[in-house]
Amino acid sequence: MKAIQFKEFGDPSVLEKVDVAKPELAEGEVLVKVSAIGVNYADTARREGAYVVPTPLPFIPGAEVAGTVEEVGEGSTRFKKGDRVVTLIGSGGYSEYVKTKENTLIPIPAGVSDETAVALPLQGLTAYHVLTTMGRMEKGETVLVHAAAGGVGSLAVQLAKIFGAGKVIATASTSEKLKLAADLGADHAINYTNANWREEVMEATDGKGVDVALEMAGGNVFHETVKCMRGFGRVVVYGVASGDPASMYPSGLMNRNLSVIGFFLPQIMKKPVLFEKSLNQLLQMVNTGGLKLTVGGVFDLEEAAHVHEMMQERKTKGKIVLKP
Incomplete structure (x- = not known):
């Protein structure tokens, strides 16, 4: 089968098209014929050798796939050939076929396309659990969403409103992205490339934070974000897109009873009840029109290097999808 792989860390040019063996099933596993692959910043971090956990070489990136069940292994009873499914896997998604445990597969509702469904597992679950499980957002609270036109951000803006946020403040880097955030429901849209963006956030909250x-983002954005927090506020960190990890003195959180919380999505997979319940809920929101997804482009699998380049140059918005 065809796949995109890298044998060394580096820029997008290290991605190459290869022929690899189709996966063989073990007990309880299902083979999925891939029709849509979600592209994420985690894929670029893997390629650069900068991911939060080690990346073995050679490596086939890709954590999100949607497609149809091709074959079921012994002991697999929940799905049959032809069923449309979406899943989140550790790696191997940039390929024509993947195998996974059947308990990680979620049926795709009839009214949702594969390209739309594949936009949900990583970024949808991240937005959902960053707000709820980790951020413990309560109705009426004010939520600040950075990179609000991106995959996670565009979903987080909507989910915060759905879950009852009193005010959602979105930041982005261009007027086009700010308009998207506003169209998705943000009450205030602020350009974080402006030197005074923190003051604008404080003004939008009447000085309360x-x-x-x-x-x-990390770096200075993190430090400025901490300064935006109200007493008992929670900053949930789920990435370091700038490549500049922020350092801090925990004692500096004490005077306002602040919390800084880390989130790493693969840990959710260790709690199947969180994974299945929340992804099913997100799919139903999409199916009923309550949650809108922005698919920023669909590209051939062979264009993976070009897609990585566009993403890292901040030339994309919403979800980018590859198709074998």
Whole structure:
């Protein structure tokens, strides 16, 4: 089968098309014929050798796939050939076929396309659990969402409103992205490339600060975000897109009873009840029109290097999808 793989760490040019053996099933596993693959910043971090856990070489990236069941292994009873499914896997998604445990597969509702469904597992679950499980957002609270036009951010803006946020403040880097965030329901849209963006956040909260902040940039953005927090506020860190990990003195959180919380999605997979319940809920929101997904482009699998380049140059918005 065809796949995209890298044998060394580096820029997008290290991604190469290869022929690899189709996966063989063990007991309880299912083979999925892939029709849509979600592309994420985690894929670029893997490629650069900068991911939060070690990346073995050679490596086939890709954690999100949607497609149809091709074959079921011994002991697998929940699915049959032809069923449309979506899943989150550790790696191997940039390929024509993947295998996974059947308990990680979620049926795709009839009214949802594969390209739409594959936009949900990583970024949808991240937005959902950063707000709820980790951020413990309560109705009426003010939420700050950085990179609000991106995959996680665009979903987090909507989910925060669905879950009852009193005010959602979105940040982004261009007027086009700010308009998207506003169209998705943000009450305030602020350009974080402006030197005074923190002052704008404080002005939007009448000087009180925000209750929950979703932070994935790192560096100075993290430090400025902490300064935006209200007493008992929670900053949830789920990435370091700038490549500049922030350092801090924990004692500096004490005077406002602040919390800084880390989130790493693969840990959710260790709690199947969290994974299945929340992903099913997200799919139903999409199916009923309550949650809108932004698919920023669909590209051939062979264009993976070009897609990585566009993403890292911040030339994309919403979810980017590859198709074998």
